[in-house]
Amino acid sequence: MPKWLHLLFLPHPDNNHRASLLQPGTLALLIAVYLLNQSFISSLSTLRPGILGYSSEITAQKVLDLTNTQRQKNNLAPLVYNQLLEQSATAKAKDMFAANYWAHNSPGGKVPWDFFNAAGYEFTVAGENLARDFQDTDTMMRAWMNSPSHRSNIIHQKYQEIGIGVVNGILNGVKTTLVVQHFGTPLVPLVPQEVSTGTVLSAAPVTDLAPQIHPLINPLLLTQLVGGLLFGLILVVLVIDAWHTVNKGHHRLTGSTLGHMGFLLIIFLLLILTRQGTI
């Protein structure tokens, strides 16, 4: 093994019996490199959106498919896609970006039904599900199904129709994707023919209030991967350092290896267990 590698990862008299990777100077350098890498990811997301981007892979079609899959699992009829409900859902998402809020009721006093009415959708029963910050539809659907109130909307037996708004934009200064599901049952009941053929739809496009982005690589996952690898490496070197110290009995004036391991282990766990999205 080259000596510089040995000094970087293993205790040695030349590095004062402490792996260079664990010394403050090297760690400060790692922080600088990490920040540089994050700036690079961020810049690439903006300058070359085809490679990296903030927008999620969620589309209205995928949301509809998964919603109806859940309904079929519960022996319920699939929901029919309705363009008026799509308009109201998209309008709600745009309103949240415009007024910078994240709630069913807007700070200006608008309630979900106002969007249904504005789109011209007359209903007997209606409901709304919201989600933000999710990168993929499966994770978002799992989060909804794990929440009793959202789940009850998805598998509500009285709903016949659905419209979905997927809008990218900036909320509270953070680039994100908002997903709005509007459920309803029309005042004029659907005729059986409509119900049976209604699941075919022209998928609603993702609306971008910010520039259009179709990322190949998810920047959040890339960030978590780089961070996870970095912590994994430091943890391994700390374990080697602890083993070496115990065996060789070297006394050094350094921080507690056990303390560092505990702290980094918690951060590592939080990093890999951090779930995306809010509902």
Added chain:
Amino acid sequence: MLKNLFRYPTEFFLLALLLGSSMVLYFVFGYSPQIRRYLICLSGLLYWGWSLYYHWRRGDLNLSILVEYLVFALLGVIVLLSSVI
């Protein structure tokens, strides 16, 4: 390493309590990225604060050790903050 654990059990219990509580609160406030960011910063600060107390009790508190803890805490906070949307 384990020798220190048995010699200073209260200090290490305190650290486990601080880190464990931070982890629990992190998941409790999973619905709010803003609160999560505050918690991450607070955890880093508490870890650094713990190092002051621990090394003061050991009697080997000095600048190089404080810088080492500061850098570890900063690294943890920066990496975790960047993963919270």
